[in-house]
Amino acid sequence: MRALAQDDTRFSISLDTSEDDGEESGWLELLANGMTFDLVGLAPQPAIEVPETVHSFGIGPDRDITQYQALTITPGPHLAAGGAMFPVVRTLATIAAYLSELDGVEAIAWHPARALSDADYFRRSVLRWIEGGAFPGLGLAALVPTSDGGLQSEGLSLFTGQELRLSPDVANDRAEGSKIALRLLNWLVEHGRITESYGFTGPSGETLRLEPVENLGIVEVWRGSH
Structure with missing residues (x-):
């Protein structure tokens, strides 16, 4: 995460709690488009279970999603009242697309649609939308x-x-x-x-x-x- 944020101008780590006491906390605050988002589930926190999903996109039948562990990205506390505002949701999807470039990221679960997308499928469809293409109706919906x-x-x-x-x-x-x-x-x-x-x-x-x-x-x- 630190290496990706350092090499990437699209988002940054605005708060790294491990710097406070020298111990890993499993929580980072990410900054993008002037908004902050919390990323939780990193070691040494207990692994987060993959949320229940009903729809899958780009996920082959041989993929055993029960073996996955999850990280969760949510709008920061200052965005709590506007967590469903369009710019917040759009930026949240964009951050998830950026993070899907990390090694070991297999899939992205988009909770409101109960959808699980292959990481590469999610990244390509969301970034095309951000760059002016069609909305990812199969993935974000x-x-x-x-x-x-x-x-x-x-x-x-x-x-x-x-x-x-x-x-x-x-x-x-x-x-x-x-x-x-x-x-x-x-x-x-x-x-x-x-x-x-x-x-x-x-x-x-x-x-x-x-x-x-x-x-x-x-x-x-x-x-x-x-």
């Missing part, structure tokens, strides 16, 4: 089939306060529905919470209608403009 044949996002609400739900008529072709959902996830992250209906052109030129359902914190997607 996930897509879940609904009981009626639709498709719903998991994890988007951290960025916009709303989840996305595609009606069955939009998601009946699962591959096409996923393509539509990923495009909409990117658009919603760019535009933020919506409070009124929008017309949207899908990837195949189809007309879609986005309708916020405020009491559920969901944006419904239907075919047609009415």
